[in-house]
Amino acid sequence: MPSMPSRMDSDLFVTGCGVLSAVGQGKDAFLTALLAGDHAFGVMERPGRNNGTAFLGAELSVLDMPERFPRKLLRTVGLSGRAALLTLHEAWEEARLSDADPLRIGLVVGGSNVQQRELVLKHESYQGRLDYLPPTYGLSFMDSDLCGLCSEQFGIRGLACTVGGASASGQVAVIEAVRLVRSGEADICIAVGALTDLSYWELQALRSLGAMGSDRFADEPALACRPFDERRDGFIFGEACGAVVVERRATAAERGVEPYAKLAGWAMTLDGNRNPDPSESGEARAIERALTQAQLTAQQIDYVNPHGSGSGVGDPVELAAIRGCGLDRAAINATKSITGHGLGAAGTVEVVATLLQMKASRLHPTRNLEQPLDPEMNWVRDKAVAQAIEHALTLSVGFGGVNTALCLSATET
Amino acid sequence: MTEQRHAEIFALVRSNIYEVLPDVEGREIKSDDRLTDLGANSVDRAEIVMLAMEALSLHIQRVELSGVKNVGELVDALYAKSHGQ
Known part of the structure; x- marks a missing residue:
């Protein structure tokens, strides 16, 4: 009941x-x-x-x-x-x-x-x-x-x-x-x-x-x-x-305040690594744990807001983790292509970017994505697109083997 | 004590007060005004003293100013120090 x-x-x-x-x-x-x-x-x-x-x-x-x-x-x-x-x-x-x-x-x-x-x-x-x-x-x-x-x-x-x-x-x-x-x-x-x-x-x-x-x-x-x-x-x-x-x-x-979205799942994992090197398994583990907590499958995620910093090694590893988790159906763009990398701020700014896109039912383009590393992904490239977003996943990666994932779900109205 | 030099230091301290406490800018500052009453907290007071010391190229230990009770006494202390007393 x-x-x-x-x-x-x-x-x-x-x-x-x-x-x-x-x-x-x-x-x-x-x-x-x-x-x-x-x-x-x-x-x-x-x-x-x-x-x-x-x-x-x-x-x-x-x-x-x-x-x-x-x-x-x-x-x-x-x-x-x-x-x-x-x-x-x-x-x-x-x-x-x-x-x-x-x-x-x-x-x-x-x-x-x-x-x-x-x-x-x-x-x-x-x-x-x-x-x-x-x-x-x-x-x-x-x-x-x-x-x-x-x-x-x-x-x-x-x-x-x-x-x-x-x-x-x-x-x-x-x-x-x-x-x-x-x-x-x-x-x-x-x-x-x-x-x-x-x-x-x-x-x-x-x-x-x-x-x-x-x-x-x-x-x-x-x-x-x-x-x-x-x-x-x-x-x-x-x-x-x-x-x-x-x-x-x-x-x-x-206070009469309507929520933007539900924080449905979150996870932080470590690679046991002091270096800048990313880890596909560490990033995948964060994604899987956030999805499990949110009681969602990868197929239910409509939009991924990735870490996507433009890093030589980090970008392909992140894409491999995203694909490996079965998130290749989800639309994906890169907020940092527009804002640049805010380092300590980036993870919060990208949560805000995700919330605003969910509310607007529109996804922003990805600047300078001329030859995508993985052309099979569902990229938002040159122009913004209209898209209803029920469930979104936003990812961050930090030096020292830190991986985080946060799942945001639209609220029932 | 040359009165002119003393007046210059008073004017300097007043400008430092205005800088640290912009809300009192333009207000008349009197010798018996206390920095606390003008809205200064402990950090603001330290900033005002530091700005004055810097402008006068003085080196004063904080403890030497611990007995200073108002703007006039601060100006007196800075004046005395700047004249090697």
């Missing part, structure tokens, strides 16, 4: 989201840009991104901070902090969290060492005059400063922490938020995939490691980011930040 939803329901939903990317700030602009297949790639120009170098990437335009954030605060808040405040603001308003009990709200920030560029600028500026280093550096050098900023500004009083899983951090944060609500430690938990603000040091190392492109398209930034294409030569960085609100249907209903 069906029962009324209650606080003890195990089913969890996303009830609000926020997003920032170089192609669009806020959900409406972001979805429009995704469906149009826009891009904002070029030689990055932010201070601290160059040191005789010219790295390609996508940088945010100026952030328009709402008046709720005091000027006194913003003076000492860097790009990652501003992005977190702004995306949380969008998600918070949508989920009407001002009407929720702040003692029962939690926050999980995904990402590690997210403010490297700001730190490099500080180090360079105060080299040789250390006595005058601004005291706020003692706060801002820690990732958990984002928890402090957000909890102070939104009055969150439940619990907050940061979690890391390299490029899967954003999805690890969503999974941790799910766990905290499931366990009863919070009624509502917000996951923020933090803007990973790279300096030229990290960019250089990611190039040296062979992870980041682009030697091949150095003079053609629009062509450089090409996940799953034969001529890809690594990921292209893109500044981004995402936020999603996780809770049970009953708590959302108390």
Whole structure:
């Protein structure tokens, strides 16, 4: 006999989201840009991104901070902090969290060492005059400063922490938020995939490691980011930040909030590997576990939002895992072809991209997919397509053998 | 004490207060104003002092300023230090 939803329901939903990317700030602009297949790639120009170098990437335009954030605060808040405040603001308003009990709200920030560029600028500026280093550096050098900023500004009083899983951090944060609500430690938990603000040091190392492109398209930034294409030569960085609100249907209903989708299944697996190398079996295990938890078969998945970074080794391994799990019927595109790779933010931003596409019943194109690695897959290539999505799967992969999968299901209306 | 130098340091501290606490910008700052009353928390107070020290190229241990109660006493301490007292 069906029962009324209650606080003890195990089913969890996303009830609000926020997003920032170089192609669009806020959900409406972001979805429009995704469906149009826009891009904002070029030689990055932010201070601290160059040191005789010219790295390609996508940088945010100026952030328009709402008046709720005091000027006194913003003076000492860097790009990652501003992005977190702004995306949380969008998600918070949508989920009407001002009407929720702040003692029962939690926050999980995904990402590690997210403010490297700001730190490099500080180090360079105060080299040789250390006595005058601004005291706020003692706060801002820690990732958990984002928890402090957000909890102070939104009055969150439940619990907050940061979690890391390299490029899967954003999805690890969503999974941790799910766990905290499931366990009863919070009624509502917000996951923020933090803007990973790279300096030229990290960019250089990611190039040296062979992870980041682009030697091949150095003079053609629009062509450089090409996940799953034969001529890809690594990921292209893109500044981004995402936020999603996780809770049970009953708590959302108390505030009159309709969910986006159900968080039907999730999984995190390890390859036992410190390196960047991906593992087909590890990725497949994450997919299978998420499907099992969601009580779905691969054939029921309508859409896969893959990690798809443009990595030389990672892309074919991911496709092999997807095919091996029987997901070749599902439509597939690559959000990073449009946004670039947001690293710590990517997993959350791609959950938002998936939710927005489900709501719009449209799938965005994949930029620069001229010669797909696997032409038999059900690619969304040059143009957006209309497609009803009942069940979607979004995947993330991180250095250190981290694989995550998250299954999202449309809610019954 | 040259009054002009003292007034310059007061003006400097006032501009540092305005920078750290933009909400009081343009407001008259008096010697007996307390930074806390102007809206400064402990980090803001440390930032204001640091900006003043940097502008004056002073090296002052935090403990030397622990007894400072208001803007006037902060200016006095900075003035004394900048004159080697």
